Amino acid sequence: MPAALTTLITTPTFARHSTRPWQILEEAGAGPLRPYADAALPTDELVKYAAEADALIVGMDQITAEVMDAAPRLKVIAKHGVGVDTIDVAAAHARGILVVCAPGSNSRAVAEYTFGLLLSAARSLTASHTAVAAGGWPKLFGPELHGRTLGVVGFGRIGRLLAGYARAFGMELLAHDPYVADADMRAQGAEPAALDTLLACADAVSLHTPPDPSGAPLLDRARLAAMKPGAILVNAARGGLVDELALADLLSSGHLGAAALDAFSTEPLPADHPLREAPRTLLTSHMAACTPEANQAMGSMVAEDVVRVLTGRTPQHAVN
Known part of the structure; x- marks a missing residue:
């Protein structure tokens, strides 16, 4: 050469x-x-x-x-x-x-990080840290993951690893991936589901799929609104998967329980982005693979x- x-x-x-x-x-x-x-x-x-x-x-x-x-x-x-x-x-x-x-x-790195986001969002770990560092001492309540249902959207390497971690915590699993056979999902302990069914039934939803080439979000306002009340959304994949303005609105209204995001449509996250002020939100700097x-x-x-x-x-x- x-x-x-x-x-x-x-x-x-x-x-x-x-x-x-x-x-x-x-x-x-x-x-x-x-x-x-x-x-x-x-x-x-x-x-x-x-x-x-x-x-x-x-x-x-x-x-x-x-x-x-x-x-x-x-x-x-x-x-x-x-x-x-x-x-x-x-x-x-x-x-x-x-x-x-x-x-x-980076599959294991991202899967481990994603489960950390889920656990942190469920139990308000970062909110507690922020309060304690500022001199407070709150007792923040959040749900146990055992017995809850995790919906995994995209069942490739990362989704399957995440499913294994969730099973270890005693979670039930739904999975959606049009490119994976139902039998393969069931072999990993996940019940196949249509996307809208998964969103309606899951206590937490984690995204592991590329964005649509058209740029349209997979979870637009209608699909976010159709999620189970109090559900947690985790996205360590791509920001374009989620209508971020709608997500901020649904967190503020209380329809969604929490969101933990490591990827955003614009990075770094703009100073005036509404997710910065949304409640029960955990934001990190696209570092799941780090x-x-x-x-x-x-x-x-x-x-x-x-x-x-x-x-x-x-x-x-x-x-x-």
Whole structure:
């Protein structure tokens, strides 16, 4: 592989907890370049730096046809993670650019974090911490999870792991995923259900599915209003899955019991966003995948596939 090849890295979390991904690129002569070590690359600078890139390793950046057209040398786009909804995959394929990701690399991290969000929301852990740190000493009540029903929307790797944690707490399980056979759900202890049935019956709902390509939220105002009164909503997947304004309204009205969110339609969350003031709400900074173990696995997987593509070999984790 020619020494002049360049891999542009736009995500600040790449290889934060392991030197191995850097070594993979450097040993292959793939010229890793990360303009910002502690922040994502601004869009205008992304276009500028992409002009010299043979490979991109990206996070939540929007990789559009415009970005690709500014990068005539580009051969591969690697998602430092799993979901590729921020990449125009069709445009990439039309230009002969491969797209790769790191499936399974962060599944356990996200599933564990999601269950932590659920438990924290149910028992008001962050509200208690905030009050105690401010000098208070409240006794906040919340439901036990044992015997409650968890609805899992999206029953892939993360959804199945979450289901296992919920079973260990004695929860009943409903699952919705049009791409998974009913028998597979039942084998994991979950009863298959239509989405609207799940929303009406579950005491807590957790989302683990990509957003609709149209941009329409999976849980719009009508579906949020149709959730079981007092239910908890957990979203550690994508912000576009939920009508956030409607969610804030339904929390304020008391229809929903709580919400715990790690993903938002706009990130960082705007200062005037209504969810900041909504009651019984736990908000975190899209960090469910942030474990050293997942970080090392993601970095190594995408670096290895970048090198495979740049050396004319077939990647192991190509996105169709």
